[in-house]
Amino acid sequence: MEEEITLDLREFLGIIIKRIKMIIAITLAATLISGIVSFLVIKPTYEATLSVFIGKTSDAKNDTVSYDNSDIMMYQKLVKTYAQIATSNDVAEKASAQLGDNLTAKQILDMVKVTPQQDTQIMDIKVQSKNPEEARQIVEKVTALFIEKAEKVIPNGNVQILDKAKTPENPIKPNKKLNLAIAFFLGLMVSVGLAFVLEYMDNTIKSQEDIEKYLEIPVLGIIPEHEADE
Numbered sequence: 717m718e719e720e721i722t723l724d725l726r727e728f729l730g731i732i733i734k735r736i737k738m739i740i741a742i743t744l745a746a747t748l749i750s751g752i753v754s755f756l757v758i759k760p761t762y763e764a765t766l767s768v769f770i771g772k773t774s775d776a777k778n779d780t781v782s783y784d785n786s787d788i789m790m791y792q793k794l795v796k797t798y799a800q801i802a803t804s805n806d807v808a809e810k811a812s813a814q815l816g817d818n819l820t821a822k823q824i825l826d827m828v829k830v831t832p833q834q835d836t837q838i839m840d841i842k843v844q845s846k847n848p849e850e851a852r853q854i855v856e857k858v859t860a861l862f863i864e865k866a867e868k869v870i871p872n873g874n875v876q877i878l879d880k881a882k883t884p885e886n887p888i889k890p891n892k893k894l895n896l897a898i899a900f901f902l903g904l905m906v907s908v909g910l911a912f913v914l915e916y917m918d919n920t921i922k923s924q925e926d927i928e929k930y931l932e933i934p935v936l937g938i939i940p941e942h943e944a945d946e
Contacts, residue, residue, distance in 0.1 A: 735911035739904070746903025747896055754895045760887030763844045764851035766859045767878040770795050770837045794873070795832040795839050801869060802830045802841055802862040811857045817850065827851075828858055838878065844888070852883045 732739065801807070808821035808828070815824075829842045841859050845851035863875045 731911055731915045732908070735907075735914065739907040739911060742907035742910070743900060743903035746899045746906070750895050750899030751892075754890045754892045758890045759846050761844050761846060761889040762848035762851050762884040762886075763842055763888045764848070764855040764881050764884055765843075766841045766855050766881045768839050768841065768859065768863070769876045769878055770798050770839060771874045771876070792835065792837055794870070795837060797870075798839060798862075798866055798873075798875070799830040799832055801866050802839075802858065803828060804865070807858060807861045807865055810861050811854065814861075815854065815857055819854075824854060824858070827854060848884045852881045855881050 803825060805821055805825070808824045811824050812819055812821045827843050827845055829844070831840045831842065832838075833840065841855055841862070843851045843855040843858065845854065859877065859881075863877075866873060866875050
């Protein structure tokens with residue numbers, strides 16, 4: 717058993733060494749193409765974020781807000797309702813009209829992503845754009861219009877902005893390092909697989925070992941190569 721495993725491993729390594737130039741070339745080509753696409757072709761995408769807190773209005777007498785467990789559970793469930801308001805066509809259409817950047821309501825909705833934070837009363841409003849400044853402007857406008865509409869739909873609710881939106885400095889897409897790593901490993905796997913396919917399809921006899929392995933007959937002698945005398 718150990719002998720068979722050793723022979724199989726030797727055969728495996730032999731195929732790799734035999735096709736090593738092809739394997740290296742395909743792997744490097746895949747990595748290079750991924751690098752060109754990631755760094756030069758795909759335009760970077762930036763994301764601006766605003767977080768808002770969903771709660772109830774304060775007591776008019778002492779300007780305080782008290783919560784019990786039922787209040788917390790209720791507003792955690794209401795966060796999903798507020799998320800729907802933030803991504804409504806009405807909010808997007810007003811944002812489109814006020815921004816004046818030739819963006820349609822549908823384009824704005826495609827750029828906006830609203831994510832309630834699990835088991836909290838906090839909701840994140842995110843906007844992705846090729847232009848970092850545009851991303852910040854849109855998220856601020858959408859959030860302001862969302863709060864305005866939310867106050868009309870849920871009068872007893874209270875939406876507060878937790879932090880101001882900042883112009884993103886670093887893009888979130890493409891992930892260049894990840895793309896290069898994926899391309900490298902895909903190129904490596906494809907090239908190794910191709911090496912074994914080519915080896916399987918190659919049925920020519922090239923050595924004494926091939927004769928004994930495939931024809932199962934002993935080799936009686938080998939004719940050495942001889943260069944003709946000039």
